[in-house]
Amino acid sequence: MEQDTPQRIGVFGGTFDPIHFGHLAIALEVRHQLELDRMLLVVANDPWQKTVFNSVTPAGFRFEMVEAAVSAVNETVGATVLEASDQEIRRGGETYTADTLAALGSESVGAELFVVVGSDIAASLDTWERPEEVQRLATTVVAERGGNAGGRPPQGWEHVVVEVPALEISSTDIRNRFRNGRPVQALVPPGVIDYVMSNGLYGSAR
Ligand code: ATP
Numbered sequence: 091m092e093q094d095t096p097q098r099i100g101v102f103g104g105t106f107d108p109i110h111f112g113h114l115a116i117a118l119e120v121r122h123q124l125e126l127d128r129m130l131l132v133v134a135n136d137p138w139q140k141t142v143f144n145s146v147t148p149a150g151f152r153f154e155m156v157e158a159a160v161s162a163v164n165e166t167v168g169a170t171v172l173e174a175s176d177q178e179i180r181r182g183g184e185t186y187t188a189d190t191l192a193a194l195g196s197e198s199v200g201a202e203l204f205v206v207v208g209s210d211i212a213a214s215l216d217t218w219e220r221p222e223e224v225q226r227l228a229t230t231v232v233a234e235r236g237g238n239a240g241g242r243p244p245q246g247w248e249h250v251v252v253e254v255p256a257l258e259i260s261s262t263d264i265r266n267r268f269r270n271g272r273p274v275q276a277l278v279p280p281g282v283i284d285y286v287m288s289n290g291l292y293g294s295a296r
Contacts, residue, residue, distance in 0.1 A: 097127055097200070097201055097202055098124065098125065098126045098127050098128075098201070098202050098204065099126065099127065099128045099129075099130065099194065099198060099201050099202070099203050099204065100117070100120055100121055100124070100126045100128065100129040100130065100204045100206055100231070101130050101132055101187070101190060101191065101194065101203060101204065101205045101206065101228065102116065102117050102120070102129065102130065102131050102132065102206040103132040103133075103134055103178070103185070103187055103190065103205070103206075104131070104132075104133070104134065105133075105134050105137045105140060105146055105152065105261065106131065106133055106134075106152050106153075106155065106156050106261070107146050107147050107152050107261050107265070108147075108152065108155045108261060108264060108265075108278060108282055108286060108291070108292075109131070109152075109155050109156045109159045109261075109278075109279075109282060110259045110260075110261060110264055110277050110278050110282075111257055111259060111276075111277060111278065111279070112257040112258075112259035112260070113131070113159075114159060114163060114172070114279070115254055115255050115257055116206065116208065116233040116254050117129050117131055117172050117206070118163070118171065118172070119233070119252060119253075119254040119255065120204070120206050120231055120233060120252050120254070121171060121172070123252050124204060124231065124250075124252065126204065128173060129171065129172050129173065130173050130174075130175040130194075131156050131160060131172060131173065131174050131175065132175040132177060132178055132190055133149060133152050133153045133156055133174065133175065133176060133178060133179060134149075134178055134185040135149050135178045135179045135181065135182055135183065135184075135185050136149075136183060136184045136185055137185055138184040138185065139217070147291060147292075149179045150179070151285075151289060151291060153174060153176050153179060154285060155282045155285050155286070156174040157174040158279070158281035158282055158284075158285055159279045159281065159282050160172045160173065160174045161281070162279050162280070162281050177190060177193060177194075178190055181193070184219075186218070186219040186220065187205060187218060187219075187224055188218070188219055188220040188221075188223040188224050188227070191203055191205065191223070191224060191227035191228050192223070192227060195227055202229070203227055203228035203229070204228055204229045204230075204231050205224060205228040205229070205230055205231065206231045206233060207230065207231070207232060207233065208232075208233050208235075208240075209232050209233065209234045209235065209240025209241045209242070209251075210240060210241060211241070212230075212232045212240070212241040212242050212243045212249070213241035213242065213243070213244065214241075215230070215243045215244060215247060216244045216247075221247075225247060225248065229248070229249070229250060230243055230247060230248065230249040230250070231249065231250050231251075231252055232249050232250070232251045232252070233252055233254045234251050234252065234253050234254065235254060235255075235256040235257070235258075259277050263277075264277055264278055264292075265292045268286055268291070268292035268293065268294040269292055269293040269294070
């Protein structure tokens, strides 16, 4: 039986291919500034807007990397501040945030949901599946990097802006770095680097 239903839940979805310190900075900062009870890093099963153009690493690998990163943070803090969610992977198929929010809403009745996006994708929120449902089910949070006015949601889309430390890190750059043997230690948590190397992801080799 569920006790003490948490009231404010952050939903930070991503491909996380792989997760990096930019993602963790957003998740921690938004959780702190909005005083959330839970912050979920939700790993997309099939990020269809990306897989149209490129393939992504199988979801199981991406999820385990998020788990490794999140556990290291929680261990350092000494509390569960971040959680890895495999909800979208278990549901399978193309990933729609509207479905994720609906499922969370029925699991945690009465909870207030916050869907977190980087300012680089905020302007494209209308291209998501059932955008009106996303707006109805959650408050949109735009994570803005270091006060640089970035993209905003389309007109009429209610949102709050949270300023996060500017870390110019992208998963695309990190995949290239692994492939080319360039340094990643300041960009990716150590547990994730170990995981990438031991599974030979991104063309890395020990
Ligand atoms: P890729 O380079 O493969 O496109 P990515 O680094 O943008 O990946 P995603 O997993 O696609 O990572 O991003 C998930 C979310 O994190 C998105 O909302 C994106 O805007 C945001 N994000 C990613 N990197 C950063 C960063 N360095 N600072 C702020 N937001 C970021």
